[in-house]
Amino acid sequence: MIGIVGLGQMGGAMLRRLRAEGQGVQGFDLDPALREAARAAGAIACATPAGVAAPLVILSLPHAGAVGAVLAALLPHMPQGAVIADTSTIEPGQARGFAARCDAAGVAYLDTPVSGGPAGAAAGQLAIMVGGSAAALERARPLLLLLAARIVHVGESGAGQVAKLANNLLVATHLAAAAEALRMADRAGVSPEAILPVINAASGRSAATEVNWPRWISSGSFDSGFTAGLMRKDVRLALALAEEVGAGLSVCGAAAAAWEGSDVPDVAEFNRVAAGIFGG
Numbered sequence: 001m002i003g004i005v006g007l008g009q010m011g012g013a014m015l016r017r018l019r020a021e022g023q024g025v026q027g028f029d030l031d032p033a034l035r036e037a038a039r040a041a042g043a044i045a046c047a048t049p050a051g052v053a054a055p056l057v058i059l060s061l062p063h064a065g066a067v068g069a070v071l072a073a074l075l076p077h078m079p080q081g082a083v084i085a086d087t088s089t090i091e092p093g094q095a096r097g098f099a100a101r102c103d104a105a106g107v108a109y110l111d112t113p114v115s116g117g118p119a120g121a122a123a124g125q126l127a128i129m130v131g132g133s134a135a136a137l138e139r140a141r142p143l144l145l146l147l148a149a150r151i152v153h154v155g156e157s158g159a160g161q162v163a164k165l166a167n168n169l170l171v172a173t174h175l176a177a178a179a180e181a182l183r184m185a186d187r188a189g190v191s192p193e194a195i196l197p198v199i200n201a202a203s204g205r206s207a208a209t210e211v212n213w214p215r216w217i218s219s220g221s222f223d224s225g226f227t228a229g230l231m232r233k234d235v236r237l238a239l240a241l242a243e244e245v246g247a248g249l250s251v252c253g254a255a256a257a258a259w260e261g262s263d264v265p266d267v268a269e270f271n272r273v274a275a276g277i278f279g280g
């Protein structure tokens with residue numbers, strides 16, 4: 001039995017993937033509609049976070065405050081030697097604090113932030129960046145592999161979150177940069193549809209041009225399952241980390257300002273920010 005707390009875009013997709021792989025799952029979310037959706041997917045819907053206690057519990061929560069609240073309720077009920085894999089994107093320092101708190105309770109806490117979105121979770125194709133004990137990772141690895149194409153043990157507690165923040169700072173920067181370069185080409189008479197096939201066969205390509213633009217922007221679908229608010233959160237966490245360690249971010253900082261300055265609301269799909277830069 002695997003426990004999941006947070007059954008939103010990511011946690012819900014992970015739950016359905018684990019069910020499709022024949023795993024027993026028990027889940028909790030504050031939202032009763034998501035608990036009902038979990039039940040419909042064949043999982044046990046728990047009435048409290050404590051109810052999900054199991055040898056492996058996956059967290060998929062919006063911020064460190066929610067992780068702390070869930071751990072307070074969950075830890076007293078977790079079996080000794082259990083592993084908590086926290087796939088939420090949060091501050092590396094918070095992850096280190098949670099690891100120490102879990103350790104004191106005889107439970108291993110791994111920071112295991114993910115890349116790949118709900119589609120990657122549904123297909124078992126996530127990339128997982130792990131910080132924490134190698135032995136705990138080996139205990140969790142067989143089940144995490146049902147969700148992931150790649151699991152990389154980056155280092156000690158917090159290192160997975162550092163990797164995730166560096167990754168998403170690049171996503172935010174690449175998207176803003178691609179939007180500006182494509183706008184320049186468009187105004188010079190060459191549309192994104194005309195130029196992307198050659199950029200994607202040339203050295204200027206990135207996930208922004210290979211994946212985001214064709215899949216979610218040119219198509220007009222804007223249905224990646226990742227919001228502008230979550231991307232702004234990730235960018236703010238990266239800026240705070242850069243400040244903490246004294247690493248200047250002049251290029252990425254300008255991209256971060258474009259995300260903050262956009263009038264696309266937090267609840268909207270994140271690629272709309274790039275579409276706004278292109279059109280603006």
Ligand code: NAD
Binds near residue numbers: 116
């Ligand atoms: P989401 O808002 O869809 O889901 C979060 C869920 O957590 C919500 O359903 C909410 O009700 C629940 N929740 C909040 N506080 C809770 C609590 N105290 N107890 C129980 N449930 C609680 O968000 P998401 O898109 O699924 O993202 C989840 C995490 O994964 C975030 O940290 C995000 O940054 C990260 N992430 C998201 C994506 C993506 O593409 N959506 C990709 C990689 C990482």
